[in-house]
Amino acid sequence: MASTACFIIVSRNDIPIYEAEVGSAAKKEEAAQQHQFILHAALDIVEDLAWTTGAMFLKSVDKFNDLVVSVYVTAGHTRFMLLHDSRNEDGIKSFFQEVQELYIKILLNPLYLPGSRITSSHFDTKVRALARKYL
Amino acid sequence: MEPDVSIETGSMIRIAVLPVGGAIPHPQLRSYVAMLGRHTRIDLSSISSFYSEHQKSPFTHQPWETGSIRFKFMLGGATASPWEDFQSCRKILAVIGLCHCPVSPDLDLVADQFTTACKAYQHALATRCFAFCPSDSQLEDGDNKRENIILFPPSDQKTQEFHMLTMMQDLAASLLMQFEKWVLRAESSGTIVKTPLDSQSSLGSEEFIKAKKRKLARAQKTIGDFCLLAGSPVDANAHYSTAIELARLTGDVFWHAGALEGSVCAILLDRMDHKDPVLEDEVKFRYYNVIQLYRRSYLQDNAQRVSTVSFELEAALKLARYLCRRELAKEVVELLMSAADGAKSLIDASDRLILYVEIARLFGSLGYQRKAAFFSRQVAQLYLQQDNACAAISAMQVLTMTSNAYHVQSKRSSQKISLSPQEFGVGHADGGKTHPLSIVSLFESQWSTIQMVVLREILMSSVRAGDPLAAWSAGARLLRSFYPLITPAGQSGLASSLSNSAERLPSGTRCADPALPFIRLHSFPLHPSQTDIIKRNSQKREWWAGSAPSGPFIYTPFSKGVVADSTKQELTWIVGEPVQVLVELANPCSFDLMVESIYLSAHSGNFDAFPVRVSLPPNTSKVIALSGIPTKVGAVSIPGCIVHCFGVITEHLFRDVDNLLLGAAQGLVLSDPFRSCGSTKPKNVTIPNISVVPPLPLLVSHVVGGNGSTIVYEGEIRDIWISLTNAGTVPIEQAHIGLSGKNQDSVISIAHDVLLSALPLKPGGEVTIPVALKAWQLSLADSEFDASKNPSGNARRISREGSSPLLVIYYAGPSTNSNNSNDTGNSVPPGRRLVVPLNVSVLQGLRFVRARLLSMEFPARVSEALPKQINGEKVTTDEMSAVNRNDSLVRIDPYKGSWELRLLELELSNPTDVVFEVNVSVQLESQQSEHGMPIFSNEGIDFGYRKTRIDRDYSARVLIPLEHFKLPVLDASFFSKDTQFNNGLGDAVSSTAERNVKAELNSSINNLISKIKVTWHSGRNSSGELNIKDATQTALQASVMDILLPDPLTFGFRLATNGRESTTSGNSPGQSVGNIARAKGFISAHEMTHMEIIIRNNTRERIRMSLSVSCRDVAGENCIEGTNATVLWAGILSDIYLEALPLQEVTHSFALYFLVPGEYTLLAAAVINDATDVLRVRAKSISSDEPIFCRGSPFHVHVIGTA
Structure with a gap:
């Protein structure tokens, strides 16, 4: 498992609808904020990159210092962004794919307004479990 | 590292610009520098007049027609770089002094100062001192003495600029000539140019040899630099090529890279106008080489002392700037990201600062706003690490620039970014059902964590920079947008920092960003009923008619069709009449909020708003009324409120809060400030069109x-x-009162x-x-x-x-x-x-409990007692005295001849705490029967029944006699309808007739009831009437027929003995009663008593009947017939055939002989022969052949014994 990892789902309107610090390192508030800043900044690159490839998994698109941003873009242009310091690309890909399945289940909820925050605790638990499994 | 580097930097001549003499006022200095700054590029063609070729120019391929010399002005000068021998463009090659004559009267002093200043720049090849605005005296003695001070005679702007142009061209020409001189000298002499990279200590012998080999390459490179500066790229290229070859041979990697870099600059300069892909590829290729070479020149052993990383990064930045276009974004990003990675190996913090600034700028120009913001924030953090005010100001400014990317910008800079839902074409109009997606788009890019951090940093840096307004604005934005994410302590901290900032601001400072409270429009109270405005139609006299208040219904089908487009409410205000608008304030934070003043903001300028002071406890909301007076006729728009809170005046727009609430409703915003304060669901209040009209009466x-x-x-x-x-200022000329x-x-x-x-x-x-x-x-x-x-x-x-x-x-x-x-x-x-x-x-007054109809047939015994009681209390009227004597509550029915009594008993209770007195009156109007025959002679009598007093919490019964209501005649014309009514069940009678009958019946009942009035008094001045109509009606409903209608025949007994034969007729009730009363005393046993029976026909037809009289004793035994009869009789007592004419009486005489004294009852009964329909109906007979039997009321006979 990666020592530092931050997972964020960004809606098509560029709003973070889910965020989780999934690293094994001790959680510090400043670090979490910094992670968000890096991920936010990476959106620009994702925006360009997403349209140049047909693949959903964009691999690592950005880095800052030793942190790498990997991105997975769904068909609805929701972006799964993972900030990590490990190089396990296969694991990350599997992680993203499984998270997408969870996300689709969320979307199927008729009471969920697409683009609003994901508050399901079940989703949160599952994502963290996936992070432990793959990252 | 240097800021603002590009590939072309190598061709720019650096000129230090120094203010000399007295301190130049800022505006002047700025304008002088601006004048200077226009001449960064001097065409070679324009300087030829100033240029004189002293010897053979080394720049053989000088493009005199197309080329140009570039200047880079270093305002305030610059310290010498250790790398200036490596890149000649880093040298300060000229110095320009700026002097403002009015502040420096002594030009000699200025000249000395300038000369001293120039000494710091040893490489300066030309110096000029420009003196502006000289006085006449300075002009006079200035020219001849000092060549190095150039006076700009005072003139208009254009002339001055022209003058400046000339001066710069002159400077360019002289620099060109100096360069020529320098190059010629450099070619001949053989000085070794060194960089910090080379070991500074004494050169060892082999190193010296190595250096000697490298000398040529370095010299060629330097000459190339000067060629580039002189604007001759072809020459430069030639020298660079030589230098590249030589450097490669000698393994002088660093200088190889430098020469290669120079050559790229030369190529670009040469082919300035046409950018083709081939050129671009060439530049890219060469530059990647350059970067590679710089990286190779990085020496681990002297990395602590000097590093070439900055050159590598600069090269990367230069290339990135060259390539900085959307199409090449990917490549640029890669360059920049690797450059950013290089920041770690930079030793100097200011180098890192410059690097981040440049990266941010390049990302910005690439259109990557978020990336740019990220690096700007890095810059700001580096600034904040420096502990001085200037750095804090810089940090604040840089952060402010990022606020757009992070969507936390101040409102002042983003008036058009805040969209209203109306702009999406979906207002509140369609029932508040805004399309969810458009709401989502309202809250794009809400990264609350990041936004909070940025705002906090802006707040911190502006506090440190000493900019209270910026601090206030950032604090306000932070508090307003993110209060749910801030701990109560943090909220209070923010509040106090707001107050602290406000203390340093002059009072009355305005800020574009609202803080607390949240304000939403609650309602526009429609005109209070006191001041409703009604449109007046000049044509209609009763202009108010259509506008009557519609009662409890909002919609009446009778009102005219309202205009379909009623989405926008219209509101009319009147000049000079105060109006109120209700707004709801919410303080969702955990501290007491004191709003010093709040009032409506009207941009239309015809509205005077009154400020109010409000204090909001933690987590509360409050609805307050804000008032104001319209001052001028026209339209008023009220977009929000002006609030003076935390020491600063801000405008709070209703629209913003509406958007916020919309977002909160969809779960897009953290929380709804009003709901968290326990306020109710948001109402969608549209701001109506308000128009102000001239004064009206009030x-x-x-x-x-x-x-x-x-x-x-x-x-x-x-x-x-x-x-x-x-109360208005206009007289009232028309008025109408309605209910x-x-x-x-x-x-x-x-x-x-x-x-x-x-x-x-x-x-x-x-x-x-x-x-x-x-x-x-x-x-x-x-x-x-x-x-x-x-x-x-x-x-x-x-x-x-x-x-x-x-x-x-x-x-x-x-x-x-x-x-x-x-x-x-x-x-x-x-x-x-x-x-x-x-x-x-x-x-609640007297309570009516119930009404009962009491029907009694009293035997004579009762007659003895009751009349006496009541007789004393009766009210007599003069004209009726004779009749009224007996006209009391109980009397003999003249038509029945007996004590038939019907009473309406009203039971009243008094649940109040006062005493009531009840007075019953029966008002009998002078009623003529339809046959022209007076019915009763007691019309108009108000029966003076005794007032009944009902104490509190007691009940009482009031009796009302119903005797005066009998109709005189059993009339066919009246009754025929009734017949129909009764038979109507089976017969096919038209429904209208039936309804008529019912109506008639009802009206007669009503007529009866309305005659009964129960009035009450209580205390001194309370009096009223009891409404008993309904109750009476139900009580009477069943037996109304019996009450209203007389029997067809009435029977009466009379004594006719001892010459006391009564002569009165049966239609005087008093007489009959009198007779009976008298008869009692005189009938004795064992005596022949002569009697008469009087039968009156109450109908309009002749009635034939067979009459029989019976007498019963107290036990009810028939005492005339039978074995032990106690009464003997003379005359006929049974089956007497009689015929009564209409409305006439017949008399039949007989005599009785009582054997035993005691009480006897006389009863008369008749069977009517050939009964008409009327009679049948009255008798309620079912079949037509049934005999109609008519029975009289019993008469009592009291027989006294003789003994």
């Missing part, structure tokens, strides 16, 4: 004797005086004439109108129990609020407004409506 009402509600008991009659005052609301019929009269006679009512005029009111009956629906006030404990009912009738007064000023005659003709000033609620609180 009627104000008050009830004389206090505006409190008048307390009356049910049925009480009371006058209420209402005083009306014209509305519930219980309208309780208003008996309104003095319309009083009001009309007072017109026109001048401003200040007053009129008082009386309104007579009869309190209505409480029903269960509109009353409520008032348990509190009642001492006796049982709840009593009072009328519910709002059940009082309303007085509606329509009034208007003069119909033509002389002031605005220029207006279009249809402008009749509107009228107004005043609604005065008649504040009546109806208390």
